[in-house]
Amino acid sequence: MLQVSAKLSLIPEKDIVLIILFSSVFFMLVAAAIVVFFYFSRKKINQKEIEKKNIIIEYQDQQLKAVILTQETERKRIAQDLHDDINSKLNVVKLNCHLLSTPNLSPAEQKEITSIIIDLTNKALDSSRKIAHNLLPPVLEKFGLDAGIKELCLEFESSRSVKIEYNNIVDFDFKNLHNDLHVFRILQELLNNSVRHGQATFISITLRENDNFYSCIYTDNGIGFDTNLSSNQKGLGTKNIESRVRFLNGTLEIKSARGEGTRVNFTF
Missing domain, CATH: 1.20.5 (Single alpha-helices involved in coiled-coils or other helix-helix interfaces)
Known part of the structure; x- marks a missing residue:
C-alpha cells in the first residue's frame, strides 16, 4: 500500500x-x-x-370480413329461395284461388283446381321447412350436437356417393346452442368441400376430449389440394371455418396435398 x-x-x-x-x-x-x-x-x-x-x-x-361475407351470401341464398321457390308457388296458389271464383265451373274443374292448390301449398311448406332447417337444424336444438352431426352425415350419405364413419367418444353434458351451431357449420362446410370439390368417397369424423378441450379429427380420401396456394388459404370456405374456430377459442390445423386427401384437426 x-x-x-x-x-x-x-x-x-x-x-x-x-x-x-x-x-x-x-x-x-x-x-x-x-x-x-x-x-x-x-x-x-x-x-x-x-x-x-x-x-x-x-x-x-x-376474419370479420369473411364472417360478414358469409352472412351476406347466406342471406342472398335465403332470399333467392324465398323468391324463386316459395313465392312462385304461392303466386300460383293465389291464381288458382281466383279461378275457383269463376262462375259455371264444373265439379271436376273445381276438384282439379283444389288439388293443385293443396299440392302447391304442401310443396311451399316443405320448402319453408328446408329453409328453416338450414338456418337452425331442429334436431340440433332439440337433441344436441351429437344428434345433429349424425343427421348431417345421413343427409350426405343419402346421395350414395360417399360413406361417412362418425365416431363420438365425448359425453356432451352441457348444452350451448351457440357453440354447437358453430361446430355443426364447420363440419357442414368440410363435408361440402370434400364431396363437391374433393370428390371424396370416404370421410371419417372423430370427436374426443383432451385436457378440458374437445377436438375433432376430420379426414377424407379426396383429391386433396395445395395448402401453400394463397387462393386455397384465402377461400371463403376456409375463412369461414377459421372464423368459427376462433369464436370457439379453438385451434385449427389443415393438412392436404394433391392426391393425398385432406386432414383437418380443430379444437373447441
Missing part, C-alpha cells in the same frame, strides 16, 4: 488530473453507448410489437 502511494506521489498532479479526466470521459462514453444501445433495442422491440399488433388487427379484420 505504501509502495502504491509512493508511486502515485511520483506522478505529476497535472497527469493525475488528465488520467481522471480521460477515465471520466471514457466511462461517460461507455454509459452513453449503453443508453443508446438500450434505447434503440427498446425502440426495435416496440416496433416489432406494433407490427405484431397490426398483423393481429389485420387478421381479425379479414
